[in-house]
Structure formats: C-alpha cells, structure tokens
Amino acid sequence: MDLGNIKITIRPNGSAKVECAKAEIVMPDGSVVTKEGAFSLCRCGHSKNKPxxxxxxxECGFVG
Ligand code: FES
Known part of the structure; x- marks a missing residue:
C-alpha cells in the first residue's frame, strides 16, 4: 500500500477536503471507490451521498 502524501483540510462549518494523488475508499458493503486529486468528505451527516x-x-446549518 502506497500511502504517499495526503492533505486534509477541515473547512469551517463544512466538509473535510482531501487532496492526494489517489485514494481508495472502502465502503460499508466492501466495495471500493477510487478518487484521484481532490474530493470532500461529509462531516455534518446530512449528505445523501455519504461519505x-x-x-x-x-442548508442544515452545520456548525463545527
Ligand atoms: S459536510 Fe457537506 S454535506 Fe455534510
């Protein structure tokens, strides 16, 4: 597993922006989603496309 460099920026009242060459996200059902470049992870819990x-x-007024 190549861990490479990764940058995670926690946005005020928003998502966690992930910047990396390539990421493999293992979903709860075991499937793998591959992302390259930048993507954002939900912190508020209201996304219909979690994670x-x-x-x-x-819209939900997330503070954090
Ligand atoms: S942080 Fe953006 S939808 Fe949850």
Whole structure:
C-alpha cells in the first residue's frame, strides 16, 4: 500500500477536503471507490451521498 502524501483540510462549518494523488475508499458493503486529486468528505451527516459531501451542510446549518 502506497500511502504517499495526503492533505486534509477541515473547512469551517463544512466538509473535510482531501487532496492526494489517489485514494481508495472502502465502503460499508466492501466495495471500493477510487478518487484521484481532490474530493470532500461529509462531516455534518446530512449528505445523501455519504461519505462524500454533497453541499447539504449549507442548508442544515452545520456548525463545527
Ligand atoms: S459536510 Fe457537506 S454535506 Fe455534510
């Protein structure tokens, strides 16, 4: 497993932005989603596309 460099930025009242060359996200059912470059993970719990952010934090008033 190549862990490489990764940058995670916690956005105020929003998502966690992940920047890396390549990421493999293992989903609860065992399937793997591959992302390259930048993507955002949900922190508010309201995304309809978990674990990824879909912008729902803006409507739900997430603070954190
Ligand atoms: S942080 Fe963006 S939808 Fe949850």
């Amino acid at each position: 990824f952010c879909d912008g729902a934090h803006k």
